[in-house]
Amino acid sequence: MKDVIILGIESSCDETAASVVKNGREMLSNVISSQIDIHTLYGGVVPEIASRKHVERISQVVEEALKDASVSREDIDAVAVTNGPGLIGPLLTGVSFAKAYAYGGNRPLIGINHIEGHVCANYIENPELKPPFMCLIVSGGHTHLVRVTDYGEYTLLGRTMDDAAGEAFDKIARVIGLGYPGGPKIDKAANEGDPEAISFPRGHAKGEYDFSFSGLKSAVLNYLNSCEMKGEKISVPDVAASFQKAVVDVLVGNAEKALREYGDKNFAIAGGVASNSAFRREMEKACNEMGVGFFRPSPVLCTDNGAMIASAGYYRFLKGEFSDLSLNGVADLQLCGDQ
Ligand SMILES: Nc1ncnc2c1ncn2[C@@H]1O[C@H](COP(=O)(O)OP(=O)(O)OP(=O)(O)O)[C@@H](O)[C@H]1O
Numbered sequence: 001m002k003d004v005i006i007l008g009i010e011s012s013c014d015e016t017a018a019s020v021v022k023n024g025r026e027m028l029s030n031v032i033s034s035q036i037d038i039h040t041l042y043g044g045v046v047p048e049i050a051s052r053k054h055v056e057r058i059s060q061v062v063e064e065a066l067k068d069a070s071v072s073r074e075d076i077d078a079v080a081v082t083n084g085p086g087l088i089g090p091l092l093t094g095v096s097f098a099k100a101y102a103y104g105g106n107r108p109l110i111g112i113n114h115i116e117g118h119v120c121a122n123y124i125e126n127p128e129l130k131p132p133f134m135c136l137i138v139s140g141g142h143t144h145l146v147r148v149t150d151y152g153e154y155t156l157l158g159r160t161m162d163d164a165a166g167e168a169f170d171k172i173a174r175v176i177g178l179g180y181p182g183g184p185k186i187d188k189a190a191n192e193g194d195p196e197a198i199s200f201p202r203g204h205a206k207g208e209y210d211f212s213f214s215g216l217k218s219a220v221l222n223y224l225n226s227c228e229m230k231g232e233k234i235s236v237p238d239v240a241a242s243f244q245k246a247v248v249d250v251l252v253g254n255a256e257k258a259l260r261e262y263g264d265k266n267f268a269i270a271g272g273v274a275s276n277s278a279f280r281r282e283m284e285k286a287c288n289e290m291g292v293g294f295f296r297p298s299p300v301l302c303t304d305n306g307a308m309i310a311s312a313g314y315y316r317f318l319k320g321e322f323s324d325l326s327l328n329g330v331a332d333l334q335l336c337g338d339q
């Protein structure tokens with residue numbers, strides 16, 4: 001079969017990203033223009049600023065992705081773009097650009113769910129990973145435990161009832177003075193701390209495989225307030241390590257339970273929090289103990305990137321699932337119909 005070259009475009013939050021991927025798995029380029037410095041000034045992503053920065057950067061980022069891949073516009077077989085979920089202004093920038101690019105080049109357009117993209121990041125470095133498998137997506141806005149029954153087919157087993165795992169990392173980092181973006185900073189600080197120093201609750205939600213992190217967040221805030229009232233100095237590394245352990249225990253615990261129930265032979269993690277060192281270590285250990293294959297993307301492919309969108313686009317391309325020019329950005333686009 002002829003090679004299929006997909007251009008993937010991602011702009012759902014604060015990364016303007018584009019990538020060229022061959023046959024869904026071979027990453028020819030991966031350009032990511034992060035806006036982190038500007039949003040750090042405000043302690044989080046400011047949607048209007050993000051939209052403007054995407055508009056400024058998107059043409060250059062796409063051109064760079066083609067150049068790095070040594071392909072021309074004519075070599076691209078289809079343009080895949082994130083059309084949700086995410087911030088509406090940033091999404092519309094990518095979608096509008098991709099529509100014009102596809103139309104101008106007379107190539108098919110493929111709208112991709114950002115969460116599906118996170119799952120597909122695993123295909124890029126793991127040629128042996130094929131559905132069916134179970135996947136835990138832990139990102140800034142989502143915590144979803146799914147079964148990938150086929151390419152592009154997902155069954156939701158559990159999701160967070162309140163905060164996403166990444167959101168919890170970001171909020172706790174802010175209150176303990178580590179700043180934004182919180183996840184990597186807590187990960188680093190936790191290396192110097194004792195995960196058993198403070199006993200934080202392991203949140204349980206109603207549904208068997210659902211998650212809840214709001215109780216944990218309140219417990220950390222209560223702990224900090226009570227230390228302040230008593231005039232006790234807190235150890236930032238100990239709080240970071242104990243909080244991180246509480247999150248990881250819940251993530252790994254739910255995943256283990258579901259793996260035992262469903263008997264999947266392979267397990268993958270995805271999304272920004274999948275680059276957390278403790279989570280990667282503990283999840284891999286649990287999979288090894290159960291004889292389940294463990295897969296995870298490199299850290300750069302855990303957070304937002306265009307390669308994961310191109311990979312997802314390839315499997316839609318094979319099925320002939322194209323979008324027309326009425327494709328729109330959808331802020332709360334769902335991965336499975338049953339959410
Ligand atoms: N090493 C780490 N440990 C824990 N969390 C991390 C780490 N690195 C990144 N994160 C978290 O990952 C999140 C960003 O991931 P990602 O880019 O997938 O999220 P998003 O795109 O904002 O949200 P979504 O994908 O749900 O729309 C942030 O919340 C960040 O704190």
Ligand SMILES: [Mg+2]
Binds near residue numbers: 118140271272304
């Ligand atoms: Mg993301």
